[in-house]
Amino acid sequence: MKLRELLNGVPVASCAVDLEMEITGVSYDSRATQPGDLFVAMTGYATDGHKYIATALEKGAAAVLCQNLPEGDGPYIRTADSRRALAVIGANWFGHPAEEMTMIAVTGTCGKTTTTYLLKAILEQVRGAKVGLIGTNQNMIGQEVIPTDRTTPESFEVQRLFREMADAGCTYAVMETSSHALCLDRVYGVHYAVGIFTNLTQDHLDFHVTMENYCDAKAILFRNCGVGVVNGDDPWTPRLLKDATCQVRTYGVKSEADLRAENVVLSADGIAFDAVTKTERVPIRVNIPGGFMVYNTLDVQGAALALGISLKDSAAVLAKVPHVQGRVEVVPTPGKDYTILIDYAHTPDSMVNVLQTVKEFAKGRTVAVFGCGGDRDKTKRPRMGKAAADWSDFAVVTTDNPRTEEPAAIIRDILPGFDGSNTPYEVVEDRVEAIRWAMDHAQKDDVIVLCGKGHETYQEVNHQKFHMDEREIVAEHLNSGR
Numbered sequence: 001m002k003l004r005e006l007l008n009g010v011p012v013a014s015c016a017v018d019l020e021m022e023i024t025g026v027s028y029d030s031r032a033t034q035p036g037d038l039f040v041a042m043t044g045y046a047t048d049g050h051k052y053i054a055t056a057l058e059k060g061a062a063a064v065l066c067q068n069l070p071e072g073d074g075p076y077i078r079t080a081d082s083r084r085a086l087a088v089i090g091a092n093w094f095g096h097p098a099e100e101m102t103m104i105a106v107t108g109t110c111g112k113t114t115t116t117y118l119l120k121a122i123l124e125q126v127r128g129a130k131v132g133l134i135g136t137n138q139n140m141i142g143q144e145v146i147p148t149d150r151t152t153p154e155s156f157e158v159q160r161l162f163r164e165m166a167d168a169g170c171t172y173a174v175m176e177t178s179s180h181a182l183c184l185d186r187v188y189g190v191h192y193a194v195g196i197f198t199n200l201t202q203d204h205l206d207f208h209v210t211m212e213n214y215c216d217a218k219a220i221l222f223r224n225c226g227v228g229v230v231n232g233d234d235p236w237t238p239r240l241l242k243d244a245t246c247q248v249r250t251y252g253v254k255s256e257a258d259l260r261a262e263n264v265v266l267s268a269d270g271i272a273f274d275a276v277t278k279t280e281r282v283p284i285r286v287n288i289p290g291g292f293m294v295y296n297t298l299d300v301q302g303a304a305l306a307l308g309i310s311l312k313d314s315a316a317v318l319a320k321v322p323h324v325q326g327r328v329e330v331v332p333t334p335g336k337d338y339t340i341l342i343d344y345a346h347t348p349d350s351m352v353n354v355l356q357t358v359k360e361f362a363k364g365r366t367v368a369v370f371g372c373g374g375d376r377d378k379t380k381r382p383r384m385g386k387a388a389a390d391w392s393d394f395a396v397v398t399t400d401n402p403r404t405e406e407p408a409a410i411i412r413d414i415l416p417g418f419d420g421s422n423t424p425y426e427v428v429e430d431r432v433e434a435i436r437w438a439m440d441h442a443q444k445d446d447v448i449v450l451c452g453k454g455h456e457t458y459q460e461v462n463h464q465k466f467h468m469d470e471r472e473i474v475a476e477h478l479n480s481g482r
């Protein structure tokens with residue numbers, strides 16, 4: 001593609017390159033640069049892409065787009081914001097694939113992954129559509145699974161995925177847009193037909209610093225969508241919508257929302273309620289337990305309504321939808337008189353939610369096995385400790401993904417959450433041993449909740465991922481005769 005076409009829409013401050021030059025690829029990481037590429041240098045949080053301009057040129061980059069011009073002459077193009085430019089370049093390179101599909105984005109602290117799966121099922125079954133999905137567990141093109149490392153990939157990869165989806169015949173793309181993604185322009189320039197807001201509770205304050213900033217990052221979505229389907233019960237919603245440019249449809253249980261849940265019945269194996277709008281009342285049943293699932297169901301049905309799908313049609317799909325991997329997932333424990341659940345609760349609010357749900361229905365004790373991620377918001381650690389202290393009968397405090405931190409130091413941050421509580425706990429640093437410990441000490445009718453890892457089948461230590469699948473650990477321990 002000609003450089004001129006690739007830079008269409010990118011504000012260029014200075015340019016020392018012939019714009020008619022043919023560019024054969026785009027890279028933003030010098031380790032992946034190929035001859036003929038446009039290398040985009042971005043200032044980062046760990047390092048600065050500008051430091052790698054020389055390496056990229058040595059590897060054959062044809063031109064460099066940057067924010068700060070290096071000294072001396074070179075094939076340099078300067079722009080004010082290279083991260084934002086990368087998003088525009090991605091859309092140009094892949095031929096604006098998002099414009100070929102109906103785009104739906106989900107943001108919020110909890111419930112994004114769950115919401116995307118439920119909505120994908122509805123679009124497939126009601127519309128008979130092929131649907132693309134981008135999110136934490138995996139990316140999908142119809143039923144084809146593409147593994148992922150992050151909730152929302154870098155802008156260029158997002159655009160690549162959109163292209164693959166559109167070429168494969170997807171007419172809808174449903175995606176999670178994390179607050180990092182919105183803040184770091186990973187979806188800059190993408191216009192969504194529908195944007196969904198689930199809720200806002202504490203997470204990622206290492207990055208956003210304040211809850212207000214965190215909310216304002218999520219708010220970006222509502223300046224880039226046609227209809228905003230938002231949680232009317234969430235205290236952050238008014239701030240979220242302050243500068244919104246979309247139509248707004250609210251859902252909720254407590255508020256006078258456009259779509260409401262009435263007569264809510266929670267049980268150990270699911271939820272039921274009446275979905276109520278101004279004009280109709282439709283009974284809903286979903287076989288996934290948890291009070292929070294009422295909200296996840298309402299936001300999905302609100303989005304489906306905005307896309308022209310009736311409550312009755314979405315209800316029929318929701319009645320049969322399977323659980324989402326790693327979200328309130330039951331692990332088989334044949335022959336045992338206790339239950340084990342895997343759940344992705346890794347924030348204070350999600351821990352309260354899942355433990356509260358379990359406590360309501362468990363005949364025996366609710367046992368929480370949990371740790372906290374390293375290189376993430378440290379202030380959520382004691383609050384996750386408090387969630388376990390408040391909502392479990394016994395806790396096993398262990399490791400999550402320590403990343404570059406000392407596991408013992410992370411655990412030290414968690415334990416003050418138990419101050420003033422009578423809830424007993426045991427510290428077992430090694431997560432495999434912690435799971436075995438909980439199983440060995442299980443009492444009749446206990447429900448052991450393995451919090452935090454959900455679908456993850458690895459543990460990340462010092463930039464390296466080691467295989468660790470909680471389902472396998474449980475099965476192996478049972479097979480070992482314990």
Ligand SMILES: CC(=O)N[C@H]1[C@@H](OP(=O)(O)OP(=O)(O)OC[C@H]2O[C@@H](n3ccc(=O)[nH]c3=O)[C@H](O)[C@@H]2O)O[C@H](CO)[C@@H](O)[C@@H]1O[C@H](C)C(=O)N[C@@H](C)C(=O)N[C@H](CCC(=O)O)C(=O)O
Pocket residue numbers: 028029030031041042043044045046047048049050052136149150151152153154178179180181184207
């Ligand atoms: C805080 C954050 O999100 N950082 C992301 C950001 O990194 P960064 O800008 O700090 O990059 P950097 O490492 O400083 O490097 C700067 C530039 O130099 C380049 N470089 C670097 C080294 C080199 O040898 N050559 C080179 O060219 C890098 O490619 C980059 O372009 O851009 C990088 C490129 O896309 C991402 O890999 C990186 O994600 C890191 C790994 C990360 O952990 N992100 C997490 C926090 C995240 O994004 N999480 C959200 C939320 C999850 C949820 O709640 O669901 C997500 O969407 O997954």
Ligand SMILES: Nc1ncnc2c1ncn2[C@@H]1O[C@H](COP(=O)(O)OP(=O)(O)OP(=O)(O)O)[C@@H](O)[C@H]1O
Pocket residue numbers: 108109110111112113114115136151176198199292293295296326327328343344345346349350351353354454
């Ligand atoms: N609507 C909700 N409100 C509060 N907690 C929820 C809600 N939905 C799910 N949860 C809890 O949060 C956990 C994560 O759910 P899910 O993966 O759907 O959220 P997410 O927003 O995609 O998370 P992430 O930020 O990691 O991508 C679940 O395992 C459950 O414990």
Ligand SMILES: N[C@H](CCC[C@H](N)C(=O)O)C(=O)O
Pocket residue numbers: 136151346372373374376400401452453456
């Ligand atoms: N998307 C979240 C996932 C956290 C999962 C948990 N297992 C952890 O490592 O803290 C994050 O990157 O903060």
Ligand SMILES: [Mg+2]
Pocket residue numbers: 112113135136137151176
């Ligand atoms: Mg997710």
